[in-house]
Amino acid sequence: MKFHILGICGTFMGGLAALAREHGDAVEGSDQNVYPPMSTQLEALGIALASGYRAEHISGDVDEVIVGNALSRGNAAVEHVLDAGMRYTSGAQWLAERVLPGRTVLAVAGTHGKTTTSSLLAWILESQGAQPGFLIGGVPGNFEVSARRGAGACFVVEADEYDTAFFDKRSKFVHYRPRIAVLNNLEYDHADIFPDLDAIKRQFHHLVRTVPGNGRLIVNGEDAALAQVLAMGCWTPVDTFGIDADAHWRARLLAADGSAFEVHRHGEHIGTVHWPLLGRHNVMNALAALAAAQAAGIDARVALPTLAGFRSVRRRMELLADAGGVRVYDDFAHHPTAIRTTLAGLRARAGAGRVIVAIEPRSNSMRLGAHAVELAPSLDAADVVVFLRRPDLPWDAEGVIGALRGEGVAAANVDALLAALRLHVRAGDQVVFMSNGGFEGAPLRFAAMLSQG
Structure with a gap:
């Protein structure tokens, strides 16, 4: 068959394109914004891309x-x-009808950590010979592709609560009918389609309703909102995970930055992890992935050492450069909680060194100002914040900039943002770019500036 994919450069739709090509189908697509890493992956697959949504682009x-x-x-x-x-x-x-039938579906849902947890889960399954298929909203370092069909029974899917299409306003994840579902966390987001947190809870409960009684729910035991979702009705065995909570799966941090931790299952110590990821949030992601893999028949005790070889997803604290004593990272964080936890991990690693953040409020919720109150506190770990305040930003960013604990600088465009960074950055600094979009190539442009001296 031949498919045209509208919105092909989004991570989800680009992954579908890869799955269709792997099956032998012909694929073309169009998108308003074409940028790496997805555009690079699609071009490597021989998929013709057209810029802009026009009738003549559809063959x-x-x-x-x-x-x-x-x-x-x-x-x-x-x-x-x-x-x-x-x-x-x-x-x-399309995924539900053409890829998932006959597979053991493991769906990873939550406001934060879906991409990393899905990648961890796929890597654990792969390392144990399960040859899983997967569709992930990013490019995992261990696979270098965001999607594949896989030869094994398991299929890992990043399960998004955002709506499905203009003609189907249900959350995407209700289509997947998982046997094992991870509920990583739940906070208010997607202000453009959800009026409040209760509306998102209802969608999560729709997902819970689809998991069979002989399946498994892997649930963050520290999350009150998820507890409320389960209280609405649950017909599936639940395994909880947490660090501070009394959970079935627990971790004890051995390093403040999350780079080393013990894992306990039902009170029994099953092993110790030393790995390259940072932050408490990533320890939680690891617990969720281990619990889901165990539910799929993998011995977590045996799989635990493979976490040391996990290579993080691109644009999740991806180290782009280490030049002139300055380390430059690219990160996808676009919600105050994700920003706070990511920076907390980096602060623990950096110690007394300076942390400098360049941030673009690009997500729909950010642009609508839904997170404006929480944004400044989420940046407390930063010594300097350069805030991309485009002229079309529909809310006043001055209040956020003025409330920052560290120094705040506003930039009207990316060129001005890069110039401001150049003035502020010095040897020993950790620089993090935070945006869920292309950021006009700012992270790589800044890395190039540093390398040129």
């Missing part, structure tokens, strides 16, 4: 159009598909 011999959830009525490509009577579906529905 006449396409059998089906897969519509991304960023597109809505009024979009020229969407209107053409409807007017021409073309066959169309959503990405989540």
Whole structure:
């Protein structure tokens, strides 16, 4: 078959393209913004990419159009598909119908940590010979692709609560019908489609309803919102994980930065982990992945040493450069909790060294100002924050900048942001770029500036 994917450069839709190509299908696609790493992966697969949503970009011999959830009525490509009577579906529905049947689906859901936990879970399964398939919202370092069909029974999917498509407003994860589901955490996000936290809880409970009684729920035992979701009704055995909570799976930190920790299961010490990741949040992600792998038949005690070889996902505290005594990281964090926990891990590693953050408020919730109150406190671990305040930002960022614990600098565009960083950065600094978009290539541009002296 031949598919056209609208929104192909999103991590989810790009992963679908890879799965279709692996199956032998012909794929083309279009997107408004084409940038790495997904564009690089797609071009390597021989997929033709078109910039912009226009009717002429959709070939006449396409059998089906897969519509991304960023597109809505009024979009020229969407209107053409409807007017021409073309066959169309959503990405989540396509995955559910064409890839997941007959597989043991392990779905990883949560406000934070989905990509890292999914990657950890896929790596644990891979290291034990399970040859899993996966679809992950990023590029795991151990695989260098975001999706593959896999030869084994298991399929790991990053399970997003965002809505499915303009014609299907359910959360994507209700399509996947997992046998094992990880509920990593739950906070308010996606202010553009959810009015409040209770609305998201209801969607999470819809996911809980789809997990069979002989399956397993892996649930953060420290999260009150998830406890409330389970209180709405649960028909599946639950394994909890936590550090501070009395949980089935527990960790004891041996290093403040999260680089070393013990793992306990039902009170029994099963091993110690020394690994390259930072932060308490990543220790929690590891516990969730180990518990899910155990539920899938993997002996976690045997699998534990493989975490030392885990290579993090691109754009999750990805070290881009170490030049002139300055370390430059690229990070996807775009919610105050993710920002806070990521910086806490880096602060523990940096000690008395300076932490400098360049941040772009790009997600829908950020742009709407839904997290404005929590944003400044989430940056407390930073000594300097350079804030990309574009002229079209619909809320006043001055209050956030003024409330920062460290020094705050506003920049109207990326060039000004890079110039400000150049003035502030000195040897010994840790510089983190935080955005869930391309950031106009700012992280790599800054790394290049440092390397040029």
